[in-house]
Amino acid sequence: MQRVESEIARLIQEIDYDEVTRLFEMLSGGKRVRAKLILKIAEKSEKAPLLAAVVELIHAASLLHDDVIDESLTRRGVASVNAIHGSKTAIMLGDILYSKAFTELVDFDKDVAKVIAKSVTELSKGEMMDVKIAQAFNYDEKKYLDMLYLKTATLIESASIASALLVGKDAQKYAIYGKNLGLSFQIIDDILDITSDAKTLGKPVMNDFVEGKCTLPYIYLYHDLDKDDKNKLQNLHAKKHIDEELIWIKEKMLQHGCIEKSFALAKKLSHEAMQAVKEDVELVSILQTMIKRSY
């Protein structure tokens, strides 16, 4: 990972604008899940650290814009760039990181560059769908999962494909791995928003629903409720809740096994992912750790 961090630092230096260097240094790098994945899949390729750096810059840019769009004031436990420096700075910094990443992509083989570039369009489409879907109560599971795939899984999927291409591995298998890893990761994140506590999350509990996001447990719950309770749930959508309301939702979810059902889907997807790359012990263990995570 040291080589990835050096590559990232080099690319930021090449942007050649002290303001950008200063702002970028203030970002938390996060867990670098995508970079680690790329290094694992393409460890024999000399180009893996650069690809990992490029994908991490794209990911950082997408989070910068994401936080502006969601008006999030924190990111990875610290204040977001938009919270400290304003939305404008976050937009501009995101644009700079995106374009620098794309400039570096040009040096890769066309199929590698294309799959990564394409996934950025998918991810931006996903962001737009996410905002659109949150405008009303959504109880359509397929619609939700399609959006989730675009918004949170396509970049991991394309990073896996691109890494496989770098070393001549079977891209199809790694596509399944990346896609399902991304999806199950996000489903677990959505579950933790409900089951965890504010301190661990670094934000209020059940905040997704307040923001209008009907994640899987809410979708499952809706279908299991009777007509009156359906109405009650819909009326709570995209509003701040008092404790009784939170308790009501959680109790109903417990009663109908909505968390378990969501977790079962995450596990099913993870299992498919592990099957796809079963000969690759380290990739399997990444998923096992993820499924177990409690933050």
Place this chain on the structure above:
Amino acid sequence: MQRVESEIARLIQEIDYDEVTRLFEMLSGGKRVRAKLILKIAEKSEKAPLLAAVVELIHAASLLHDDVIDESLTRRGVASVNAIHGSKTAIMLGDILYSKAFTELVDFDKDVAKVIAKSVTELSKGEMMDVKIAQAFNYDEKKYLDMLYLKTATLIESASIASALLVGKDAQKYAIYGKNLGLSFQIIDDILDITSDAKTLGKPVMNDFVEGKCTLPYIYLYHDLDKDDKNKLQNLHAKKHIDEELIWIKEKMLQHGCIEKSFALAKKLSHEAMQAVKEDVELVSILQTMIKRSY
């Protein structure tokens, strides 16, 4: 130009999201200066219409983000996307157009793709500098012109270089042409903000200075004023003005020939551009028309 419009329409269709198609159709295409330039320089290349479409998508994306950052409510005489659909939609649509353009760039030769991709980083840096410079009264001509080069000339410069590369023309000459065309176009735009009227501009007169932007005539004026008037001018920076104040600035500019001096620089740059490509009659005539434009 019909082929460019078809290519743009095809790329938008390929994004495959009705929301994007609908939003994009509402944008005014503008004068398509960059596309026309590319077709003129690279008219013998089959790839010129696609390159032109890619550059116009990048330009459209940059304007979408630009309007969010400048909080502009109009663009090309119509309401901006951020004014109608909000900043979030403008950011997301910009990201989608940028990434689609980059995806298409991958199909070009590396040197062509690289020069365009790189200029997007420069243009985003220029945007950041523009915002930063506007925070205080700036009387540094070089600093202003460096920002102007990045923000408004690099994309035209890179489009000219890329087109020249497509047909094996001397890229260096076309680089000078594109850069100087971009710079002198913007300097004239800055002059018109002062000398034109609100109806022709589609926005209030002398709005740049209200927004904190010290364009060339203001920079020249500052250096020509005595100490008291320097203070007076600085105190008017980034504020809404009453008529007397506007008249005072304009009179002082007239007295010190600041508009003429700015126009002289635009003409000098245009002249250098024409010299660089003097064998290319059509390119010379584009510049002549531009210098004469009164909107």
